[in-house]
Amino acid sequence: MIDEGTFGTPFACVEADTVSVLEGRGAPLIVCANEPPWSSVRSALGSVTLAAEIEAWNMDVAHLAATVDQLRTTVPVELLAESTVVGLGGGTALDTAKYVAWSTGRPLVQVPSITSVDAGFTDAIGVRDAGRVRYIGTVIPEVVVLDLALVRSAPPRLNRAGVGDVLSCHTGLFDWRMASDRGLGHPWHAGLAALGVRLLDELEAAADDICAVSDDGVRFLADAYRRIGAACAWAGHSRFEEGSEHFWAYAFEHATGAHPVHGEIIAFAVCAMAHVQGNDPEGTRRIVERSKVRAHPDDLGVTEDDFRSCLLGLRDFARSTDLDVSVVDLIDVTPAQVDAAWTFVSTLPRY
Numbered sequence: 001m002i003d004e005g006t007f008g009t010p011f012a013c014v015e016a017d018t019v020s021v022l023e024g025r026g027a028p029l030i031v032c033a034n035e036p037p038w039s040s041v042r043s044a045l046g047s048v049t050l051a052a053e054i055e056a057w058n059m060d061v062a063h064l065a066a067t068v069d070q071l072r073t074t075v076p077v078e079l080l081a082e083s084t085v086v087g088l089g090g091g092t093a094l095d096t097a098k099y100v101a102w103s104t105g106r107p108l109v110q111v112p113s114i115t116s117v118d119a120g121f122t123d124a125i126g127v128r129d130a131g132r133v134r135y136i137g138t139v140i141p142e143v144v145v146l147d148l149a150l151v152r153s154a155p156p157r158l159n160r161a162g163v164g165d166v167l168s169c170h171t172g173l174f175d176w177r178m179a180s181d182r183g184l185g186h187p188w189h190a191g192l193a194a195l196g197v198r199l200l201d202e203l204e205a206a207a208d209d210i211c212a213v214s215d216d217g218v219r220f221l222a223d224a225y226r227r228i229g230a231a232c233a234w235a236g237h238s239r240f241e242e243g244s245e246h247f248w249a250y251a252f253e254h255a256t257g258a259h260p261v262h263g264e265i266i267a268f269a270v271c272a273m274a275h276v277q278g279n280d281p282e283g284t285r286r287i288v289e290r291s292k293v294r295a296h297p298d299d300l301g302v303t304e305d306d307f308r309s310c311l312l313g314l315r316d317f318a319r320s321t322d323l324d325v326s327v328v329d330l331i332d333v334t335p336a337q338v339d340a341a342w343t344f345v346s347t348l349p350r351y
C-alpha cells in the first residue's frame with residue numbers, strides 16, 4: 001500500500017456550481033476563458049465586476065506577455081489589486097489563467113469545463129516558445145471548481161480525452177524505469193511508481209464510466225488529475241506520468257504546427273510508444289476500446305510520414321529540447337519497429 005498523503009495536499013477541489021462560486025468571491029474577476037462555455041456562464045452571472053475578459057487561444061509566451069501588458073494598461077490599478085484570476089475552459093484557458101495569475105500575483109480560481117487535460121491540477125505554467133513547450137514557473141490555485149453539469153455539457157469526446165493524461169503513466173513509468181536503471185535522470189521512487197500503477201488500475205475500472213461521461217467518470221478523472229498534480233509538485237518532476245508518449249506528441253506538434261486535442265494525441269502516442277517499448281500494447285488498446293477515447297491516427301490527422309519522421313527523429317528532438325531520457329535514447333528505434341507500431345495504431349478503433 002502507498003500513502004498518497006506523502007505527496008502533499010492536492011489542490012482544494014470543490015464540487016460546486018460555477019456561477020455561485022464566482023458570485024461568492026465578491027471580487028472583480030479577470031476571466032481567461034474559452035468559447036464555449038464562457039458566454040453561457042457570463043450570461044448567468046449577476047452582480048459581478050468583470051475587470052477583464054481574455055479569450056484564451058494562444059499559449060505563445062510573447063502573446064501571453066502582451067496580454068498581461070495590455071491588462072496593466074487597461075485595468076485600473078485599484079481594480080487589479082483586488083481581482084481574482086479565473087481560468088474557465090480547457091487547457092488553453094487554464095494555462096493562460098496560470099500565466100496571468102503568476103504575472104500579476106493575484107489569486108487563481110480554476111474551472112475546468114472539460115476533463116481532457118490535467119492543466120487545472122498542475123502547478124507548472126507551460127508556455128510555447130518558438131513552437132516548443134517550456135515551463136516558466138509554478139502557481140497554486142486557491143480552489144479548483146468541479147462543476148459536473150458544466151463539464152458534462154461539453155461534447156463527450158472532449159471528456160473521454162481525459163484518458164490520455166492518466167494512460168500516459170503506462171509508457172511514462174516504463175521510460176522512467178529504463179532510464180533510472182541506468183542511473184540517468186531522476187532516481188526511481190517506489191511510491192511515485194506505485195501511484196502510477198494504481199492510477200492505471202483505477203483507470204481500467206473506471207473506463208465504462210468515462211465512456212458514459214457519468215458523474216463518477218468525471219469525478220474519477222478530476223480526482224486522478226488532483227493526485228497526479230500533487231505528486232508532480234512534491235517530486236519536482238513528472239516522470240511517472242510523462243515520457244516518450246508526450247515527447248512524441250511535442251515533436252509532432254512542433255513539426256506540423258497541429259494542435260490536436262491533448263488527451264487524444266496522448267492516447268494515440270501511448271499506444272504507439274507502448275508498442276515500441278514492447279510494453280503490453282494490447283493493454284493500452286483495451287483502455288481505448290472501453291473508454292472510446294479517440295486514438296486512431298486517421299481521426300487525429302496523423303499521417304504515416306509524420307509518425308515515422310517524428311519517431312525516428314525523436315532522440316534528436318528530445319536532446320535539443322532537454323527532455324527526460326526515454327526509450328528512444330536507450331534503444332536505436334529501427335524502421336521495422338516504426339512500421340510495426342504504425343500497423344498497430346492503424347488497427348485501433350475509430351470513434
Ligand SMILES: [Zn+2]
Pocket residue numbers: 118165246262266
Ligand atoms: Zn499531458
